Amino acid sequence: MSYNTLYNTSYATPIWKLCKANWDHFAECANKHLGIDNSDITVEDFSKKLVDIAIYTIPRSKPSVRKRNTIWFNDQCKEARSNRKKAWQKVKSNPTDDNIQRYKIIRAKTRRAIKTARRQSWHRFVSSINSRTSLKNYGTLLIKSLERDPQLKSSICRMATKKLHLSLI
Numbered sequence: 001m002s003y004n005t006l007y008n009t010s011y012a013t014p015i016w017k018l019c020k021a022n023w024d025h026f027a028e029c030a031n032k033h034l035g036i037d038n039s040d041i042t043v044e045d046f047s048k049k050l051v052d053i054a055i056y057t058i059p060r061s062k063p064s065v066r067k068r069n070t071i072w073f074n075d076q077c078k079e080a081r082s083n084r085k086k087a088w089q090k091v092k093s094n095p096t097d098d099n100i101q102r103y104k105i106i107r108a109k110t111r112r113a114i115k116t117a118r119r120q121s122w123h124r125f126v127s128s129i130n131s132r133t134s135l136k137n138y139g140t141l142l143i144k145s146l147e148r149d150p151q152l153k154s155s156i157c158r159m160a161t162k163k164l165h166l167s168l169i
Contacts, residue, residue: 081114
């Protein structure tokens with residue numbers, strides 16, 4: 001994993017802006033292309049024409065980039081979170097003692113996986129810093145990661161305070 005890339009990105013699908021639609025124009029186009037005169041078209045053609053009319057008359061949002069603000073979030077975290085959600089759904093639908101116990105175990109495993117991923121990510125970041133490292137790049141990344149993660153910020157502050165305290169003794 002490269003620390004030069006601050007974010008993992010994925011694209012959000014555009015959504016229809018129904019409040020900004022030109023419904024009069026939509027109705028005109030629908031009557032023209034899908035009216036009673038065109039009763040012999042197939043369902044696929046009807047659906048395609050309807051979607052085309054909607055695209056033409058109803059604005060959509062632009063495909064925006066979703067930023068995942070965590071460098072440490074990996075496939076194991078994703079899988080663990082997915083398993084936890086599935087176990088929770090099972091508990092909600094059928095709250096037996098067995099399902100609740102399984103959920104608690106999976107929840108603990110998820111917490112452990114996330115904690116491990118965060119720790120490994122931090123160790124990789126710290127070990128990548130050496131005497132030839134540009135402090136500007138890593139300083140910027142460190143500041144951004146501290147802004148996003150208050151838990152990490154407090155642990156670094158505690159470590160720095162301990163080191164400062166030990167150096168004064």
